[in-house]
Amino acid sequence: MNTAYKVLSSDADIFAAALAQVKVYVVQLIEGKPHVIADYAGPVQKWTPEYVLLAGMTYRRDEFEFRVRLPKK
Numbered sequence: 001m002n003t004a005y006k007v008l009s010s011d012a013d014i015f016a017a018a019l020a021q022v023k024v025y026v027v028q029l030i031e032g033k034p035h036v037i038a039d040y041a042g043p044v045q046k047w048t049p050e051y052v053l054l055a056g057m058t059y060r061r062d063e064f065e066f067r068v069r070l071p072k073k
Helices: 011-020
Strands: 005-007 024-030 033-042 044-047 051-054 057-060 064-069
Touching: 011 044, 011 064, 024 051, 033 051, 033 057, 051 064, 057 064
Parallel strands: none
Antiparallel strands: 005 064, 024 033, 024 064, 044 051, 051 057
């Protein structure tokens, strides 16, 4: 069974995830496409237009995709 998730693509998405303190998954992008899960990081600690800080690690927003799992219905 596939897991449903939401990609955090905007500042508003990341802000909402930070407020909710949900676990964020980091996916490495290769040539702009999702490749592999790089980390099951945790809640957003800080973000800028260029970077996201999760679990003490800084990730470039143009090199990684950030996802949260959606609750099962």
